[in-house]
Amino acid sequence: MSKSNLNKIKDTLIAEREGLLSKLSGNDLSVDASETPDPVDLAVRNYSKNVMLAVSENESRHVLLINEALQRISDDEYGTCQNCEKNINPKRLAAVPWARYCLECQELVEQGLLEEE
Ligand SMILES: [Zn+2]
Numbered sequence: 480m481s482k483s484n485l486n487k488i489k490d491t492l493i494a495e496r497e498g499l500l501s502k503l504s505g506n507d508l509s510v511d512a513s514e515t516p517d518p519v520d521l522a523v524r525n526y527s528k529n530v531m532l533a534v535s536e537n538e539s540r541h542v543l544l545i546n547e548a549l550q551r552i553s554d555d556e557y558g559t560c561q562n563c564e565k566n567i568n569p570k571r572l573a574a575v576p577w578a579r580y581c582l583e584c585q586e587l588v589e590q591g592l593l594e595e596e
Contacts, residue, residue, distance in 0.1 A: 480558050480569070485552055485557060488548075488552070488557070488572065488576045489549065489552055491576050492545050492548055492549055492552075492576055492577060493549070495541075495545060495576075495577075496542055496545045496546070499538050499541055499542050499545075500542065502538060503535055503538050503539065503542070541577070544577040544579065545577045547577070547579065548576060548577040548578075548579075558572060560579075560580050560581040560584050561579045561580055561584075562579075562580050562581075562584040562587075562593060563580075563581065563583070563584055565581050566581075567580070567581045567582075568581065568582060579595075580593075
């Protein structure tokens with residue numbers, strides 16, 4: 480992969496990470512203890528809190544994948560499948576720049592056949 484391509488991908492990754500981090504820090508999960516909400520209100524609130532936590536978990540994982548991809552760029556390993564070590568299709572990288580695996584290995588992950596680190 481050419482240097483200018485890599486730089487572009489790096490910019491994309493960094494911009495994506497910025498967006499995620501600002502979203503993550505914007506999530507306010509604190510509950511005011513001085514309030515005594517009725518049970519229905521509380522249930523609704525817990526539900527949305529859980530949803531938010533689930534979203535945060537996804538986003539945190541996403542940030543992790545982006546960090547890994549940036550690390551691979553600086554290690555000169557970017558674009559190599561972390562499982563079979565084949566080159567990842569450039570089209571796939573353009574769509575999912577933080578991809579760890581080639582399409583075949585990603586399918587194995589999704590089928591639960593490949594253990595992720
Ligand atoms: Zn692979």
